[in-house]
Amino acid sequence: MTRLLVLWCPDWPVVAAGTAAGLAVDAPAVVVSANQVVVANAQARRDGVRPGLRRREAQGRCPDIAVLQADVDRDARLFEPVAAAVEELAVGVEVVAPGVVAVPARGPSGYYGSEEAAAERLIDQVAIRTGAEAQVGVADGLFAATLAAHRGLIVPPDGSAAFLAPLDVRELPDRPDLVDLLRRLGIPTLGAFAALPHTDVTSRFGADAGHAHRLASGLEQRPPSRRRPPVDLSVTHIPDPPIDRVDAAAFASRTLGERLHSVLAAHGLACTRLAIHASTANGEDLVRLWRCADPLTPSGISDRVRWQLDGWLRGSNRPSAGITLLRLEPEETVDGHALQLELWQGGEQTSRAARAMVHVQGLLGQEGVLTPTLSGGRGPADQVTLTPWGDEQTPESPPDHPWPGRLPSPAPATIPTQRKPATVLDRDGGEVGVTGRFTLTGQPDEVAVDGTSRRVIAWAGPWPADERWWEKDNGRRRARLQVLLAEQSEVENQDALLLVRENEKWSVEGVYD
Structure with missing residues (x-):
């Protein structure tokens, strides 16, 4: 596993927003999105302001607080000078996210004598060049190195798993639902999570939980099956006229991002490390490498290209002429199954x-x-x-969670918008119900729908679904039953129905082909 040195600028969204607004460095400030605090600086935290608070509550705790709006484009643009400062002392700089850069630890540590000396030199360099505060962490793997940077630690070689073990599972990135589930199951630390068998985690919680389990174990998110793609997968754009405005850069980034994704998809690949090259009319060559833990989508590629062009065009070291050539090179890829094409995409x-x-x-x-x-x-x-159509496609609930009580495959071919009432009878003509322990009160023998009764020749279930049982007002108890009905005449075929029992009543929830 690659040993990485990660430089992290604490509370970077607040730092960037404060810089853009001309705010004093020591002023309490927060960045909000949808009237909710997402980042608070150290001065605001001293007054009890924390991420997750509503804007009004944060202002109540700290009346003098500066409230700034979230803007990821601004954060990326203003972070470019920090990345450039690191690049003056170390090669192979990769921007992980605005506020975080990573470099291979071997080069700087060898040149400056040790990892400790390299870390101190980079912190000083960033402070002198940009005035930004930074912390450095060193460890095996990006996840461990990033968490080490949050604590200003240098983890010994092969010590990432031991370093991660006592940390809270809340450190897992962008997985609030999984974290909540693990804590409710009595798994509070990364070490406890890593102690679970990987196959059991993947089969029980899904592939994304399997990736998180690898991180908790001190491994890379995916097994080392990545490969350097051939050069001909890069895409090039020659703008006419040259790009010297941010709006033109945004248009070019969107077009180029879609082109690169289409080229990779045609080869069954997806990009995880992206090199952005630019040349200007005066012969200047600009290069920046972006690293991403998850495969980049078309919008993800476009965002990073737009952020980088914005940083170059509006930064303190902006080029002396317009950009005459743009080239994107996928430096690292994963197999195409990591990012499937959607139905309405491309062509x-x-x-x-x-x-x-x-x-x-x-x-x-x-x-x-x-x-x-x-x-x-x-x-x-x-x-x-x-x-x-056109809105962001966000599922109401995570599809990769286990969902105990979920109906097994195959799914019904038709789901009616209005459920029809149904009656399930046993051989004696009595109604079949479901007990409090989710067992049938009798053997289904006949089903009546719309006044027509059909004999049941086979059935399966019930599948219980006791949702939010701990909430008195929002709990919901249901039981589902699959039934195969005999044909009513020689003309009609057999029908298979999915019935659901709720509030002591049966209804038709689905129809199978």
């Missing part, structure tokens, strides 16, 4: 279909064209989230 036919959808939306309204997104849930209707 001329898709573009025509997208224009048609927008036209229909103009006739029927925004809700007239809906896009399905795979979602999480126990019932078939819960597993699809419908969003208006």
